Amino acid sequence: MRKTYCFLQFFLISLLLAVPTVQAQKVGLVLSGGGAKGLAHVGVLKVLEKNRIPIDYIVGTSMGAIVGAMYAAGYSPREIEEIVLKPEFQNWVSGEPLEGKVYNYYDGDYNPAALHLRLAIDSTLKARVTPKLVDDVTLNYVLATMLAPAGAISGYDFNKLLVPYRSVASEVFTRERVVQRSGSLSDAVRNSMAFPLAFRPIRQQDGRYLFDGAVVDNFPTGVMREEFKPDIMIGVNVGDVAFNKYPKGKDDALLTSTLLFLGSNVADTASVGRNGIFIQPNLEGITAADFNKVKQLVNLGQQATERKLELLLTRIERREDTLALQQRRRAFQERAPKPDFKQITVQGVPKQQQEFVRRFFQRTGSSYSPGDVEEGYYRLVNNDFFNNVYPRVRYDSKLEGYELNLDARQNSNLTTDLGVLLSSRSMSNFYLGGAYRYLNRYLYTIKANATIGRFYNGAQGSFRVSVPGRAPLYFEPTVTFNNFNYQDTGGLLGSTAQNTQLQQRDLKTYLQIGYSPNYRSRYILSGGVFTSRDRFANTNEISSGAELDQNRLDGLTAALQFQRNSLNRRQYAVSGRRADFSFRGILAEEDYSPGSTANGLNGRTKDHKWVQARAYTEQYFTFHKVDSVGRRVHAWGYTIDAVATTQGSFATYRSSLTSAPAFLPLPDSRTQFLDRYRGTAYAAVGLKYIKAIVGSLEWRTEAYVHTLFRPWERENDNPLLPRRGPTVSRPYLTAMTGLVYQTPVGPAALQFIHYDDPDHQFGVFAHIGYVLFRERALD
Numbered sequence: 001m002r003k004t005y006c007f008l009q010f011f012l013i014s015l016l017l018a019v020p021t022v023q024a025q026k027v028g029l030v031l032s033g034g035g036a037k038g039l040a041h042v043g044v045l046k047v048l049e050k051n052r053i054p055i056d057y058i059v060g061t062s063m064g065a066i067v068g069a070m071y072a073a074g075y076s077p078r079e080i081e082e083i084v085l086k087p088e089f090q091n092w093v094s095g096e097p098l099e100g101k102v103y104n105y106y107d108g109d110y111n112p113a114a115l116h117l118r119l120a121i122d123s124t125l126k127a128r129v130t131p132k133l134v135d136d137v138t139l140n141y142v143l144a145t146m147l148a149p150a151g152a153i154s155g156y157d158f159n160k161l162l163v164p165y166r167s168v169a170s171e172v173f174t175r176e177r178v179v180q181r182s183g184s185l186s187d188a189v190r191n192s193m194a195f196p197l198a199f200r201p202i203r204q205q206d207g208r209y210l211f212d213g214a215v216v217d218n219f220p221t222g223v224m225r226e227e228f229k230p231d232i233m234i235g236v237n238v239g240d241v242a243f244n245k246y247p248k249g250k251d252d253a254l255l256t257s258t259l260l261f262l263g264s265n266v267a268d269t270a271s272v273g274r275n276g277i278f279i280q281p282n283l284e285g286i287t288a289a290d291f292n293k294v295k296q297l298v299n300l301g302q303q304a305t306e307r308k309l310e311l312l313l314t315r316i317e318r319r320e321d322t323l324a325l326q327q328r329r330r331a332f333q334e335r336a337p338k339p340d341f342k343q344i345t346v347q348g349v350p351k352q353q354q355e356f357v358r359r360f361f362q363r364t365g366s367s368y369s370p371g372d373v374e375e376g377y378y379r380l381v382n383n384d385f386f387n388n389v390y391p392r393v394r395y396d397s398k399l400e401g402y403e404l405n406l407d408a409r410q411n412s413n414l415t416t417d418l419g420v421l422l423s424s425r426s427m428s429n430f431y432l433g434g435a436y437r438y439l440n441r442y443l444y445t446i447k448a449n450a451t452i453g454r455f456y457n458g459a460q461g462s463f464r465v466s467v468p469g470r471a472p473l474y475f476e477p478t479v480t481f482n483n484f485n486y487q488d489t490g491g492l493l494g495s496t497a498q499n500t501q502l503q504q505r506d507l508k509t510y511l512q513i514g515y516s517p518n519y520r521s522r523y524i525l526s527g528g529v530f531t532s533r534d535r536f537a538n539t540n541e542i543s544s545g546a547e548l549d550q551n552r553l554d555g556l557t558a559a560l561q562f563q564r565n566s567l568n569r570r571q572y573a574v575s576g577r578r579a580d581f582s583f584r585g586i587l588a589e590e591d592y593s594p595g596s597t598a599n600g601l602n603g604r605t606k607d608h609k610w611v612q613a614r615a616y617t618e619q620y621f622t623f624h625k626v627d628s629v630g631r632r633v634h635a636w637g638y639t640i641d642a643v644a645t646t647q648g649s650f651a652t653y654r655s656s657l658t659s660a661p662a663f664l665p666l667p668d669s670r671t672q673f674l675d676r677y678r679g680t681a682y683a684a685v686g687l688k689y690i691k692a693i694v695g696s697l698e699w700r701t702e703a704y705v706h707t708l709f710r711p712w713e714r715e716n717d718n719p720l721l722p723r724r725g726p727t728v729s730r731p732y733l734t735a736m737t738g739l740v741y742q743t744p745v746g747p748a749a750l751q752f753i754h755y756d757d758p759d760h761q762f763g764v765f766a767h768i769g770y771v772l773f774r775e776r777a778l779d
Contacts, residue, residue, distance in 0.1 A: 028057040028230030031064025033214040034238035035288025038063020040281045043301025045077035054320040057228040061213035065167040065192035072165035073150030095135030110570040112770035113417030114745040137381040143186040149336035152395035168213030221271040233276040341368035342401035359468040421769035429453025457483040476512045506532035508777040527558035530777035534658040538597040547595040551655040555588025574635045577619040592651035612645040637688035644681045656722040665704045667771035681709035696742040704734040732756035
């Protein structure tokens with residue numbers, strides 16, 4: 001009995017000693033970098049939490065730092081998955097502007113430039129080109145606001161987050177690893193993902209630039225061991241691993257599939273330790289840029305973790321109480337201060353420029369609401385002058401509210417725009433533009449641009465003064481020149497002599513005063529002088545030596561416009577909305593000189609005055625489908641366009657048409673002169689359907705119906721003279737179907753087109769680049 005008692009006593013003591021060991025077992029999770037492939041970490045977190053496997057510490061690099069920070073900040077795996085599956089997430093990582101966040105205060109007019117170069121001139125007058133990186137303005141703001149509550153709760157100590165956390169960055173010039181333990185959580189994340197030639201680095205408070213931790217330590221198991229000393233380590237690697245021997249036969253594919261293989265530190269699979277668990281999702285065929293494959297990547301992370309689940313449950317005996325974790329997460333989030341912003345501060349620019357920046361932010365009462373801050377931020381960053389605006393959100397206990405600090409760097413006083421249009425018809429052209437910006441109390445912008453081609457030549461110069469504030473205004477005197485020559489645009493559509501022997505030229509000098517009440521809309525009051533000259537033939541057959549008629553119009557014009565634009569593309573949009581309502585008055589003198597096809601008509605001079613109203617709206621309804629290939633988009637859209645004027649007849653039927661408004665539903669339409677698409681009043685509706693086929697390749701179909709009111713027709717007695725037709729014409733059908741592919745130099749399109757015109761019924765049109773032209777004097 002004595003021996004039995006001693007044995008039981010020893011057994012109980014051993015059991016009691018063992019229980020605390022299990023309970024005290026600490027688990028560290030290491031998440032590697034890998035660009036888009038890091039989205040697989042979300043699937044790993046889902047499986048770990050579902051099976052009650054505890055996570056006591058997190059260390060991450062690059063995308064691993066982002067996913068890890070969100071988890072440490074109190075976001076559940078399901079909440080993180082919902083965030084990355086949102087369509088907006090694609091805009092964050094690609095740099096595309098969010099729908100509705102395009103601020104028309106600066107540049108509301110589209111130009112055909114495909115390449116936009118930012119130049120900086122130093123004190124020695126040397127210019128340097130700022131490399132084209134992913135536009136990070138949206139990503140920076142989302143990270144700053146999304147992680148701000150957790151930073152305030154933790155007092156900016158990463159040990160006091162819901163899960164103690166470390167982010168790994170690098171000091172690229174010394175190749176030193178930088179472990180981030182405190183400070184701004186969004187800064188720590190953003191520093192860790194600043195991969196060279198992709199995302200720009202952020203200047204630190206001490207003046208240094210930090211880069212992606214993948215450069216020196218893409219799988220930071222050593223940081224986990226040094227910082228937290230966990231009992232067991234789970235390492236998830238979505239980056240590259242070192243090969244035991246040179247991968248012959250695979251080397252070309254590896255080099256072309258990802259830049260990370262060249263620029264990042266590869267993973268040591270044994271670094272998790274003898275009792276650790278190494279998880280490597282099967283990401284073959286997926287690159288660091290495949291952010292559109294979110295669902296697939298999350299699933300691959302889940303599958304990889306489930307394959308190691310038995311080992312995980314065996315080696316990690318401790319279990320997390322699911323209910324307790326949810327309560328702890330909720331209690332952590334509830335400690336977040338109320339989202340009131342008390343102060344806006346600016347650094348990085350001189351004092352006068354700081355005041356200019358602050359004037360974009362308007363208070364609601366005694367505080368700035370989140371909406372006030374968001375609108376002011378997007379108003380500010382839409383301008384190239386500040387292309388390095390970085391937001392920091394920090395809670396100030398003395399102010400009892402948040403402070404927004406803007407690190408605004410002037411980096412683009414000079415910009416250059418380049419564009420090329422290549423077409424299947426004789427309308428190819430080259431576009432060159434430049435702008436110089438100077439900021440003192442106001443922002444002064446000088447711009448000039450020119451287009452050179454056979455069909456179209458044009459130029460524009462302007463000087464803008466931008467005045468931000470509660471009522472942001474701009475004043476812009478502008479000179480615009482247009483010259484259209486329809487002689488060489490017949491192409492596959494066929495043509496008649498009177499539609500090809502046509503030249504239109506106009507020059508307009510005017511002043512615009514613009515007011516932008518929010519970042520989507522603007523009101524424009526404009527007025528100026530103009531002169532236009534139309535040269536044309538009156539018959540279908542003319543000799544090579546024929547002299548063209550000339551109709552010249554000189555006068556004054558003034559207009560009031562409302563514009564709203566959130567389209568996601570300059571051409572071939574698939575989301576967003578555009579609206580344009582205008583009212584214009586014209587006072588002009590017509591001077592007609594007959595040519596050799598005028599058949600005895602006399603020249604004349606006549607005064608004209610008329611008013612013109614136009615209403616245009618275009619909107620898209622976008623649907624996203626996520627499958628194993630990635631995110632596919634299809635969209636429906638509609639267009640409504642209506643014009644009404646009191647414009648009277650001109651000297652001839654042709655001059656009455658050349659001076660009348662035109663319905664131009666397709667990019668190709670501006671290059672065709674179609675009688676049935678011009679008149680003093682018309683109404684049109686259109687439907688569009690866009691379906692993504694693969695990658696950036698889309699199938700696009702559009703159909704329009706328009707009708708003319710009291711259209712111009714030829715006089716029965718003299719077909720050279722105009723007369724009014726029936727009150728309402730029959731409906732005219734326009735249709736287009738074709739393929740569109742978004743290239744780095746603009747859209748590439750192949751289109752099959754039908755116009756309801758006897759001389760232009762069917763045709764094929766192909767182009768690469770933007771088919772965009774400046775507005776004419778009376779548009």
